[in-house]
Amino acid sequence: MQSTGVLTANKLGQKKKSVRAKDLALRMKRHWQLYLLVFLPLVYLFIFKYIPMYGAQIAFRDFSIVRGFTGSEWVGLKHFNDFFNSPNFWMLIKNTLFISLYSLAVGFPAPIILALALNEVRSLRFKKTVQMVTFAPYFISTVVMVSMIILFLSPRLGFVDLIVRSLGMESINFMGVPGYFKSIFVLSNVWQGIGYGAVIYLAALAGINPDLYEAAKVDGASRLQKVLHIDLPGIMPAAIILLILNVGQIMNVGFEKIYLMQNPLNLSTSEVISTYVYKIGLLGANFSFSSAVDLFNSVINLILLLTVNYAARRFSDSSLW
Amino acid sequence: MSKPMAIKEPFGDRVFLFCVYVFLGLILIVVLYPLIYILSSSFSSPQAVISGRVWLLPVEPSLAGYKAIFQNPSVMTGYANSLFYTFFGVLINVTLTVMLAYPLSRSTFVGRNFIMVLLIITMMFSGGLIPYYLTVKMVGILDTRWAMLLPGALAVWQVIIARTFFQSTIPKELGEAAELDGCSDLGFLWRVVLPLSKPILAVLVLMYAVGHWNAYFEALIFLKSPDLYPLQIVLRNILILNSIDASMMVDANQMAARQGLRDLLKFSLIVVATLPVLAIYPFVQKYFVQGIMIGSIKG
Numbered sequence: 282m283q284s285t286g287v288l289t290a291n292k293l294g295q296k297k298k299s300v301r302a303k304d305l306a307l308r309m310k311r312h313w314q315l316y317l318l319v320f321l322p323l324v325y326l327f328i329f330k331y332i333p334m335y336g337a338q339i340a341f342r343d344f345s346i347v348r349g350f351t352g353s354e355w356v357g358l359k360h361f362n363d364f365f366n367s368p369n370f371w372m373l374i375k376n377t378l379f380i381s382l383y384s385l386a387v388g389f390p391a392p393i394i395l396a397l398a399l400n401e402v403r404s405l406r407f408k409k410t411v412q413m414v415t416f417a418p419y420f421i422s423t424v425v426m427v428s429m430i431i432l433f434l435s436p437r438l439g440f441v442d443l444i445v446r447s448l449g450m451e452s453i454n455f456m457g458v459p460g461y462f463k464s465i466f467v468l469s470n471v472w473q474g475i476g477y478g479a480v481i482y483l484a485a486l487a488g489i490n491p492d493l494y495e496a497a498k499v500d501g502a503s504r505l506q507k508v509l510h511i512d513l514p515g516i517m518p519a520a521i522i523l524l525i526l527n528v529g530q531i532m533n534v535g536f537e538k539i540y541l542m543q544n545p546l547n548l549s550t551s552e553v554i555s556t557y558v559y560k561i562g563l564l565g566a567n568f569s570f571s572s573a574v575d576l577f578n579s580v581i582n583l584i585l586l587l588t589v590n591y592a593a594r595r596f597s598d599s600s601l602w
Numbered sequence: 603m604s605k606p607m608a609i610k611e612p613f614g615d616r617v618f619l620f621c622v623y624v625f626l627g628l629i630l631i632v633v634l635y636p637l638i639y640i641l642s643s644s645f646s647s648p649q650a651v652i653s654g655r656v657w658l659l660p661v662e663p664s665l666a667g668y669k670a671i672f673q674n675p676s677v678m679t680g681y682a683n684s685l686f687y688t689f690f691g692v693l694i695n696v697t698l699t700v701m702l703a704y705p706l707s708r709s710t711f712v713g714r715n716f717i718m719v720l721l722i723i724t725m726m727f728s729g730g731l732i733p734y735y736l737t738v739k740m741v742g743i744l745d746t747r748w749a750m751l752l753p754g755a756l757a758v759w760q761v762i763i764a765r766t767f768f769q770s771t772i773p774k775e776l777g778e779a780a781e782l783d784g785c786s787d788l789g790f791l792w793r794v795v796l797p798l799s800k801p802i803l804a805v806l807v808l809m810y811a812v813g814h815w816n817a818y819f820e821a822l823i824f825l826k827s828p829d830l831y832p833l834q835i836v837l838r839n840i841l842i843l844n845s846i847d848a849s850m851m852v853d854a855n856q857m858a859a860r861q862g863l864r865d866l867l868k869f870s871l872i873v874v875a876t877l878p879v880l881a882i883y884p885f886v887q888k889y890f891v892q893g894i895m896i897g898s899i900k901g
Contacts, residue, residue, distance in 0.1 A: 308710060312710055314786055315787050316705075319705050322701050323702075329753050332737045333730070333736075334728065334733070336736060339732070339736075401622045402626065410630070411629065416883075417633070420879045421876055421880075423816065428837065432868060432869070433636065437654075475629075476633070481894060536819070541842055559731060562732045563731070563735060563823060571732055575732065579728065
């Protein structure tokens with residue numbers, strides 16, 4: 282009795298499965314136009330995203346253009362060893378990490394502070410004005426941004442130098458002093474990105490339950506206490522997500538801006554992994570070695586992202602996955 | 603204090619609010635001042651600029667810098683090229699983005715999860731600069747206009763934004779009703795979805811357009827011929843590498859005047875390059891904010 286029961290159940294399952302498969306095929310056939318639509322985008326993804334990923338293996342080969350990605354000779358970890366033992370290794374790691382951590386330490390809290398301050402403002406017009414003005418620099422291109430930095434800091438033309446001289450000091454060639462490079466980079470980033478970054482936090486603040494403020498008012502909380510005990514916890518989830526994403530990018534300090542800001546005088550503090558990869562790889566045509574450097578960089582990024590996401594999941598409710 | 607207030611705020615709160623306003627006022631100045639300084643300098647005379655007399659308003663107003671720009675062929679070529687790349691780039695971008703995002707938003711689309719995984723993978727891993735460059739080289743579009751259009755034809759992040767929008771604003775029932783009435787998927791996309799999706803199309807166009815207009819990295823690695831250079835590369839050569847060809851110095855004979863014009867030109871160039879974007883910005887800010895919002899719903 283029992284065995285026949287199992288058998289029929291099994292048969293039923295099989296029947297169900299085949300019905301489902303048929304149903305699936307039918308659905309795919311009925312919606313063939315959707316597959317037509319995704320065809321071109323998928324071809325794009327394949328060529329410009331997946332082939333390069335496949336090509337990353339040249340980090341383990343001695344790449345020659347004639348023999349292609351897979352035909353070149355396999356050399357294992359040779360290029361990685363070369364990189365670890367090169368005299369530049371520690372300088373690159375140090376500069377990359379230092380610039381990132383500095384950016385994170387200053388650039389991460391800045392939009393939060395701006396958003397919290399804006400949220401206190403009662404005059405809608407003032408709030409709108411500040412928001413609009415601080416958002417504007419986001420649209421300035423990297424080339425123009427760096428040009429502005431160089432102009433402002435130039436010993437002859439810039440207003441920064443005017444201020445320095447009016448304070449009775451010697452004029453300084455800021456871009457030529459290695460010790461200033463990181464601060465110039467990070468602070469100008471904050472200048473450019475603070476308004477853009479604040480948008481998400483302002484939205485999170487707008488979504489906070491108004492009852493909380495009412496309750497706080499009844500309890501006699503001051504404005505500052507409301508900020509600390511209602512606003513700050515309210516934007517925590519958004520902040521944690523953004524922090525995870527930022528940490529996952531730690532080793533990717535923007536190539537574009539740093540490369541433009543470099544000059545022979547500040548190279549000792551401004552050379553980072555991405556600019557090194559570009560110079561060695563594309564300008565020096567040292568394809569395999571620079572791919573190895575790049576790959577090493579991506580692996581560290583991935584490990585950092587996974588670690589921070591794991592930590593966030595353990596210690597708070599928000600995480601990427 | 604003309605308005606009657608029900609309860610006067612406590613002293614501590616007023617001090618706090620005062621500090622907030624001072625802080626925001628300072629930020630306003632710090633962000634605004636460099637922009638005003640650039641604008642004012644660009645409209646001043648070369649002598650005023652090099653002697654550092656410009657600090658807020660234009661000094662000895664002149665259009666010398668702008669005249670020099672419009673007489674420079676490489677700037678004009680760059681401008682035309684950038685317009686070309688932006689227009690066709692955005693056209694390709696938005697088309698491909700919708701083509702991928704719309705099917706992904708349909709629950710009846712078998713295989714959507716698989717494609718989503720494919721997309722997410724590209725966000726987490728990349729082949730790196732060198733394999734990317736070599737791929738473009740193998741495709742055979744190095745140093746052609748296609749190199750500025752095809753390698754960045756699709757941004758995964760915008761696909762996710764568009765998909766989220768389609769999912770949340772196009773009711774499922776609408777699709778089912780259309781299907782019953784014999785409307786094909788393409789017909790539904792064209793006649794129902796797109797007309798309902800104008801806000802997201804605006805967001806996509808703007809985000810992609812700003813990206814194209816400001817891009818210089820692709821041009822730096824893929825282009826070699828000066829007549830293909832977009833504006834940003836021309837700017838870099840003039841503003842950062844300081845290389846100005848002789849044709850730039852039209853009516854300057856003396857060395858000092860030449861130097862002055864060269865400096866002035868930098869300010870005017872910055873204005874000319876940034877103006878198209880900043881001029882439309884106040885009108886489209888809300889779309890940008892919308893874009894950031896949709897992107898953050900499901901990050």
